[in-house]
Amino acid sequence: xxxxxxxDDERDIxxxxxxxxxxxxxxxxxxxxxxxxxxxxxxxxxxxxxxxxWLKDSKMDGIDILKTVKRDNPDVPVVIISGHGNIExxxxxxxxxxxxxxxxxxxxxxxxxxxxxxxxxxxLRRENQELRRNDVQTAEMVGQSASFRAMLGQLDKVTKSNGxxxxxxxxxxxxxxxxxxxxxxxNRASAPFVTVSCASIEPDRMEEVLFGxxxxxxxxxxxxxxxxxxxxxxxxxxxxxxxxxxxxILRVLVDQQFQRVGGTGKVRVDLRVISSTxxxxxxxxxxxxxxxxxxxxxxxxxxxxxxxxxxxEDIPVLAAHFIEALNKSQGLPxxxxxxxxSALMQTMVWPGNVRQLRNLIERVLILGDGNxxxxxxxxxxxxxxxxxxDGVVLSGTLATLPLREAxxxxxxxxxxxxxxxxGGNISRTANFVGMERSALHRKLKxxxxxxxxxSGARVARVEKVEEDAE
Ligand SMILES: Nc1ncnc2c1ncn2[C@@H]1O[C@H](COP(=O)(O)OP(=O)(O)OP(=O)(O)O)[C@@H](O)[C@H]1O
Numbered sequence: 001x002x003x004x005x006x007x008d009d010e011r012d013i014x015x016x017x018x019x020x021x022x023x024x025x026x027x028x029x030x031x032x033x034x035x036x037x038x039x040x041x042x043x044x045x046x047x048x049x050x051x052x053x054w055l056k057d058s059k060m061d062g063i064d065i066l067k068t069v070k071r072d073n074p075d076v077p078v079v080i081i082s083g084h085g086n087i088e089x090x091x092x093x094x095x096x097x098x099x100x101x102x103x104x105x106x107x108x109x110x111x112x113x114x115x116x117x118x119x120x121x122x123x124l125r126r127e128n129q130e131l132r133r134n135d136v137q138t139a140e141m142v143g144q145s146a147s148f149r150a151m152l153g154q155l156d157k158v159t160k161s162n163g164x165x166x167x168x169x170x171x172x173x174x175x176x177x178x179x180x181x182x183x184x185x186x187n188r189a190s191a192p193f194v195t196v197s198c199a200s201i202e203p204d205r206m207e208e209v210l211f212g213x214x215x216x217x218x219x220x221x222x223x224x225x226x227x228x229x230x231x232x233x234x235x236x237x238x239x240x241x242x243x244x245x246x247x248x249i250l251r252v253l254v255d256q257q258f259q260r261v262g263g264t265g266k267v268r269v270d271l272r273v274i275s276s277t278x279x280x281x282x283x284x285x286x287x288x289x290x291x292x293x294x295x296x297x298x299x300x301x302x303x304x305x306x307x308x309x310x311x312x313e314d315i316p317v318l319a320a321h322f323i324e325a326l327n328k329s330q331g332l333p334x335x336x337x338x339x340x341x342s343a344l345m346q347t348m349v350w351p352g353n354v355r356q357l358r359n360l361i362e363r364v365l366i367l368g369d370g371n372x373x374x375x376x377x378x379x380x381x382x383x384x385x386x387x388x389x390d391g392v393v394l395s396g397t398l399a400t401l402p403l404r405e406a407x408x409x410x411x412x413x414x415x416x417x418x419x420x421x422x423g424g425n426i427s428r429t430a431n432f433v434g435m436e437r438s439a440l441h442r443k444l445k446x447x448x449x450x451x452x453x454x455s456g457a458r459v460a461r462v463e464k465v466e467e468d469a470e
Contacts, residue, residue: 003027004115005046007037007065008081009056013104017050020108021115034058037065045073047122048115051098052081053089063093070097075125077118081106094217120202124209141174141181142321145311151178154303159185166238166298167276169305172355175276176236178305183232188272191231194224199240206245207261214263225258225269235275238298239284243291250294273298308350308357316342318354322361332365338373340400345379376400412447415440424451 004026008014011032018028029046031037034055040046049069053062060068066078077099082090090101099118102111141152158165159182167175176195183193201209212223225233235241241249252258253273257266275298284290308315319337327334337345350356364378401409415433422428430440444450 003029003046004048004050004119005029005031005037005040006050007031007034007055007062008050008052009033009054009058010052013052013081017111020111024112024115026115026119034060034065038068041069041073041076045076047076048118049076049078050081050115051078053086053093054083063089063096066093066096066098075122077122079114079118091217117205120205124201140321141177142318143311143314144317145306145313147306147311148314151303151305154301155182156185158182158301158303160187162272164273164298164300165275166281166300166302167274167305168281168302169276169278170307170351170353171278172353173305173307174354175278175305176234178303179232179234179274179276182274183234183272186232186272188231192228193232193234194228195234195236196224197236199237203242203245206242207248210245210249211258211260211267212263213261220260220263223260225252225271226260226267228271229269230271232272232274235273235298237277237279238275239277239279239281239290243289246291246294250291250297253294253297275299308353312346315346315357318357319345319361322358323365326362326365330362332362333368333371335365335368335371336373338375340376341374341379343400344376348379408447411443412449415444415447416449419444419449419451426451 004021006014006017006021006028007030008017009032014030014032018030021028029040031040035058037051038060041049051062051065055061055065062080066080069076069078074097078093078097080090080093080098080101081104082093082101083104087103090098090103093101099121100114102114143149143152155178165179165182167178169175180193183189196210208223210223210225212221212226214220235249248258257268259266281290281295281299285292285295316337319342323332323335323337326332345357345360352359360379364374368374368378415429418429418433419426422432426440427437430437433440435443
């Protein structure tokens with residue numbers, strides 16, 4: 001759902017708009033009358049509808065189409081094209097729920113501004129819907145490890161207060177889940193939880209999105225702060241908020257009130273503020289990208305959400321939780337996790353944290369065949385991984401073996417590498433690895449490592465043992 005449907009009875013006009021939008025990277029569909037328009041909408045609702053209000057040779061006029069769309073697909077924004085001098089009709093269309101209107105003959109820049117804003121509105125609506133859909137899932141906090149329980153203890157302490165909380169931690173650790181947990185456990189649970197995705201709102205629209213706006217045509221449109229009244233507003237990735245908006249938010253926090261864009265009166269809201277950051281805010285302040293006063297206001301109770309690497313013992317329970325959740329929500333197979341798959345997961349590198357774990361489980365369930373337990377071989381091999389700073393990560397197969405066998409695998413790999421490094425020279429290898437030459441020989445024999453001559457160079461490989469000839 002990312003295309004734009006253009007409905008106009010004048011072929012030149014619909015093709016002109018389509019060309020302009022095509023140049024801007026949008027995909028378009030075209031319809032020349034109401035029947036074609038309704039067929040397109042019913043087969044797949046577009047992300048945006050551009051609708052001529054006067055349609056010749058059509059059963060329905062533009063207003064009828066608008067009403068039908070607003071009834072059946074209320075989230076599709078509709079931009080009306082009206083003839084010059086038909087402003088009253090355009091205003092009437094806006095009262096019926098049209099997003100905006102453009103007058104013929106229109107100017108390209110004006111057209112594009114309206115379209116961009118309408119598309120962004122559509123995107124934000126979809127995102128919000130998505131969040132609402134994930135609500136139940138994201139309010140659930142799964143984990144048993146000590147670091148997870150310590151964090152949960154901190155969250156429990158703040159649920160009953162109104163204190164502003166700053167959740168920090170890398171991407172995908174569950175900061176939003178933690179914010180929703182606070183909301184769900186607090187006495188604001190029945191009031192809204194509204195997320196402000198600071199990174200995805202266009203800076204020049206931030207004020208309108210947060211504070212809402214007032215126009216003669218459409219009256220009052222509430223912003224996110226007003227929508228969150230009585231509940232919780234969650235500033236996700238607060239460090240991505242433009243400096244200008246930071247000052248405005250600061251003023252709201254101090255005054256407890258604000259003005260809508262284009263409005264004159266003051267709006268009072270009762271909000272609990274929770275914020276999140278994956279960046280080091282001290283460094284952002286130092287670099288002049290974040291306002292110190294705002295930081296002090298938001299950071300009353302700082303809570304660090306541990307990375308998945310800090311709570312590897314939670315990986316099997318999280319995996320089992322996601323398998324069950326994906327079975328319920330998408331009907332994916334309800335598979336168990338074999339012990340070696342579980343062990344391998346606990347040693348993998350997780351830069352994307354819990355979100356990456358969830359995505360991996362989803363991928364394995366979609367691609368895998370059968371309903372048997374998930375095996376280690378279905379998981380990405382260690383070569384796909386990245387190295388981890390804390391060095392706790394082993395190569396894939398090692399993690400799944402008992403110590404004796406793992407040691408053998410390691411010794412074999414290690415000695416093969418060293419012998420080849422020293423061009424097959426056992427004495428130099430023995431010297432480097434810190435073993436007697438004869439002991440190294442015995443070791444190689446027991447591991448099945450042989451050294452052979454290949455194109456004049458000595459190489460080691462695993463097979464039957466051969467006499468060393470130096
Ligand atoms: N403890 C948990 N129990 C269950 N699911 C979790 C847990 N932590 C995270 N998740 C899941 O991991 C995914 C990412 O979580 P969330 O969006 O809260 O992370 P985040 O830290 O806010 O990420 P970002 O900073 O990238 O927005 C979500 O699908 C969420 O449901």
